[in-house]
Amino acid sequence: MQEKPDAADLLATARDVVLRELLPALPSEKALAARMVAAAIALALRQGAAPALTDTPDLAKLAAEIRAGRHDPGLDSHAQVAAFLRDYARARAAVSAPKALG
Known part of the structure; x- marks a missing residue:
């Protein structure tokens, strides 16, 4: 049994921070990089949840x-x-x- 927050919770929180807090504060030329980080985190979450x-x-x-x-x-x-x-x-x-x- 793993304690909370587990890796998936931490990744989901990190993705949320990137999208909601960091992305709006970044200059437009850094927006693509932030979205790529968020997409990579989402993929890692799906991969971890996949049977x-x-x-x-x-x-x-x-x-x-x-x-x-x-x-x-x-x-x-x-x-x-x-x-x-x-x-x-x-x-x-x-x-x-x-x-x-x-």
């Missing part, structure tokens, strides 16, 4: 198998590999680009 991916195959090996045609449509493994790739892409997008998911 761990389990049963993830060796992605380099899977990519080589796909390039070699071992999971082409019509083969027994096609549906399973396609489902994994869909789920994997959604999980990655939920962290890196949640707006892309709608």
Whole structure:
């Protein structure tokens, strides 16, 4: 059991300070940098909250198998590999680009 505030609470507070207190006080040429810091903190928060991916195959090996045609449509493994790739892409997008998911 972790005491409060935990890392996520501290990051959320830091992001809030950057956006609400520091950004308005910064010169306009520093606004982009402050927004980038806030975006990086938000990504770190999503990454920390994301469930761990389990049963993830060796992605380099899977990519080589796909390039070699071992999971082409019509083969027994096609549906399973396609489902994994869909789920994997959604999980990655939920962290890196949640707006892309709608």
